[in-house]
Amino acid sequence: MKSIEQFVLGAALDFLKRGEAGWLCTVVQTFGASPRPLGSMMAMNAEGAVVGSLSGGCIEDELLAKLHKGALASQLPEILEYGVSAEENERFGLPCGGRMQILIEPIFATSDRCDNLQALCDALADRRAMRRQVDLQSGQWQLEHVESCQPLALTHDTLTQDFGPRYCLLLVGANELARCISEIALAMDYRVVVCDPREDRREHWSVSGAELCGLMPDEAVSQFSDPFTAVITLTHDPRIDDMALMQALTEPLFYVGALGSERTSQKRRQRLKQLDLSDKQIGRLYAPVGLAIGSKSAMEIAVAVMAQLTQLRASIQSGKGGVRV
Structure with a gap:
C-alpha cells in the first residue's frame, strides 16, 4: 500500500501525463490547532478531481470554488491563509484559534515538472528520502536525495519539504x-x-x-x-x-x-x-x-x-x- 504522499504526487504526475494542468496544494504553516498536520498535501486538476486532504473538506471546497471562478493561482505559487477570524474558523471547521497557510502551486505538463514528480515517486517507491525546494518567486523546484527527513521549513522565498517512504x-x-x-x-x-x-x-x-x-x-x-x-x-x-x-x-x-x-x-x-x-x-x-x-x-x-x-x-x-x- 502506498503512502498518502505517493498517492498525491502520483495523481499530479498522472494529470500532467494526460496533458492536463493541475495544482499542488500544501499545508505550509499552522498556528494553534490544525485539522491536518504540516506538510499535508492535495492535488487537483482543472476538472475538479481531488486527491489528498488539507482539512475536513471545507478548505477543499473553497479551493474548488476558486478554481471554478478562475481565481486560483494560474502561473506562480500563491499562499492563502485560512482561519484569520472566528467566522472563518467556524466556516472552515478549524479549531478555535487555529490558522493555516496553504501553498497553491500551479503545475504544467513541462518535461522538467514531469521529471521532478517522477523522481519523487521513484524515490518513495524505492524507500529513499528526497528533499524538494520551491522558489516561491519563480515556482522552480530543486530536488536532492537526503539521508533522513527534516521538518518542513518556510521562509519568505523558499519552501523546503522532505519526503520519506511509508513507515x-x-x-x-x-x-x-x-x-x-x-x-x-x-x-x-x-x-x-x-x-x-x-x-x-x-x-x-x-x-x-x-x-x-x-x-x-x-x-x-x-x-x-x-x-x-x-x-x-x-x-x-x-x-x-x-x-x-x-x-x-x-x-x-x-x-x-x-x-x-x-x-x-x-x-x-x-x-x-x-x-x-x-x-x-x-x-x-x-x-x-x-x-x-x-x-x-x-x-x-x-x-x-x-x-x-x-x-x-x-x-x-x-x-x-x-x-x-
Whole structure:
C-alpha cells in the first residue's frame, strides 16, 4: 500500500501525463490547532478531481470554488491563509484559534515538472528520502536525495519539504500481541510485516493487510532494514528474538524494541553483550517495549507500543531528535 504522499504526487504526475494542468496544494504553516498536520498535501486538476486532504473538506471546497471562478493561482505559487477570524474558523471547521497557510502551486505538463514528480515517486517507491525546494518567486523546484527527513521549513522565498517512504513495522513472532499491534499499526498507515520461522505459527495467522514472512529473523531484518523501519521482537524465545536483535541493532533502523519484563530485558542485554554487540548498539534497544502506562492485556500493550512509536516519530519530525544512536 502506498503512502498518502505517493498517492498525491502520483495523481499530479498522472494529470500532467494526460496533458492536463493541475495544482499542488500544501499545508505550509499552522498556528494553534490544525485539522491536518504540516506538510499535508492535495492535488487537483482543472476538472475538479481531488486527491489528498488539507482539512475536513471545507478548505477543499473553497479551493474548488476558486478554481471554478478562475481565481486560483494560474502561473506562480500563491499562499492563502485560512482561519484569520472566528467566522472563518467556524466556516472552515478549524479549531478555535487555529490558522493555516496553504501553498497553491500551479503545475504544467513541462518535461522538467514531469521529471521532478517522477523522481519523487521513484524515490518513495524505492524507500529513499528526497528533499524538494520551491522558489516561491519563480515556482522552480530543486530536488536532492537526503539521508533522513527534516521538518518542513518556510521562509519568505523558499519552501523546503522532505519526503520519506511509508513507515514499516517488522514484528518478529506471529502471536496474539502481534495481531493487536498489527491492527493498530495498519490503521495508522504503517506497512506491517510479521516474521515467524515456525510454520505452525504462520498457519494460524489471519490479520488482513499484514504481510507474513517465513524467513529467519536476521534475514528478515536485513531485507527490511532502512531508517524508516521499526523492528520489535515478541516471541519470548531467545533463539528467535536474539537472532533478530543481533542484526537489528547493527542496522540503521529508527526503532528496535523487545517484549519482556525489566528482569527479562536485563538478561537479554547481558546475552547481547556476550554476542559482541557494543554498549552503544545495545543502548539503542527499547526494552521493555512501549510506554510505561501500566498495560497488562495484549491490546493495552499494543497501545503502549504504538504510542511510543508515535512519540518517537513526532520527536524526529519536530527536529528534536529522538533516535537512539
